[in-house]
Amino acid sequence: MLPAEIGPGLDERELDRIEERFGFRFAADHRVFPAAGLPHGTRAWPDWRGGDPADLAHRLAGPAEGVLFDVEHARFWAGEGVQLAAAIVAEAGRLLAASPWPPPDRPGPAERKSSVRSGC
Numbered sequence: 001m002l003p004a005e006i007g008p009g010l011d012e013r014e015l016d017r018i019e020e021r022f023g024f025r026f027a028a029d030h031r032v033f034p035a036a037g038l039p040h041g042t043r044a045w046p047d048w049r050g051g052d053p054a055d056l057a058h059r060l061a062g063p064a065e066g067v068l069f070d071v072e073h074a075r076f077w078a079g080e081g082v083q084l085a086a087a088i089v090a091e092a093g094r095l096l097a098a099s100p101w102p103p104p105d106r107p108g109p110a111e112r113k114s115s116v117r118s119g120c
Contacts, residue, residue, distance in 0.1 A: 003042055003044065004039040004040060004041050004044065004045055005040055005041045006037035006039055007037065007039075008038065009035045009036050009038055010034045010035055010038060011035070012035075014048070014049065015034065015035065021053070022060055046059055064096045067092070067096060068089060068092055068093055068096070071088065071092045072085070
């Protein structure tokens with residue numbers, strides 16, 4: 001038994017609105033899944049149809065926030081001083097915001113139009 005119920009999938013208009021609102025494009029294989037059926041009834045899956053936009057944005061920003069956390073808290077910079085460490089984190093954030101998401105060799109939303117991560 002699945003821990004979530006599967007409801008009607010998203011139609012093309014709904015998928016297009018999600019992509020427009022959050023500034024990314026689903027990769028073709030990831031677009032098929034929510035079109036086939038939308039899990040609901042658990043927080044494990046994003047509620048693309050009726051979810052809180054702030055929650056969805058937070059979920060989308062999570063991977064980049066994790067990278068910046070790792071950059072900021074890595075012991076590698078410890079001897080470099082606080083100001084240099086802050087500059088390194090800022091540069092990592094700038095590079096993440098300018099990069100395609102996910103990287104081309106990773107599955108996930110393709111052709112990021114704008115950065116959800118820019119506020120990280």
